[in-house]
Amino acid sequence: MVTGLLAGIPPARRAELRLDQVAVAVLPPYLAAPADPAGPLLARRPLGDEVLAVVLADDRIAGMVTCIARHAGHLRKAAGVMQAT
Numbered sequence: 001m002v003t004g005l006l007a008g009i010p011p012a013r014r015a016e017l018r019l020d021q022v023a024v025a026v027l028p029p030y031l032a033a034p035a036d037p038a039g040p041l042l043a044r045r046p047l048g049d050e051v052l053a054v055v056l057a058d059d060r061i062a063g064m065v066t067c068i069a070r071h072a073g074h075l076r077k078a079a080g081v082m083q084a085t
Contacts, residue, residue: 005022005048006022009022024047024048024051026047026054027047029044030047030051030053030054031054032053032055032056032065033055033056033057034055034062034063036053036055038065041053041065046067049067050066050067050068051064051065051066051067052065052066
């Protein structure tokens, strides 16, 4: 689910919603592994305008790369802060 979808729904109705009514299907190109290169993510259109990749490890969700994370990376780079690998 992406926050943009939920934001358009009146607050009183949100408690009645089921996940299958607001969830966004994750298409295969948006699935990634921890060792996959990060560079190509910057060139793709975000899924639901927020999600760049869903990271899977051992067939479980290990994390998500979002536009917020991408924006934070730009901010770290602009500030001269390097993230540990």
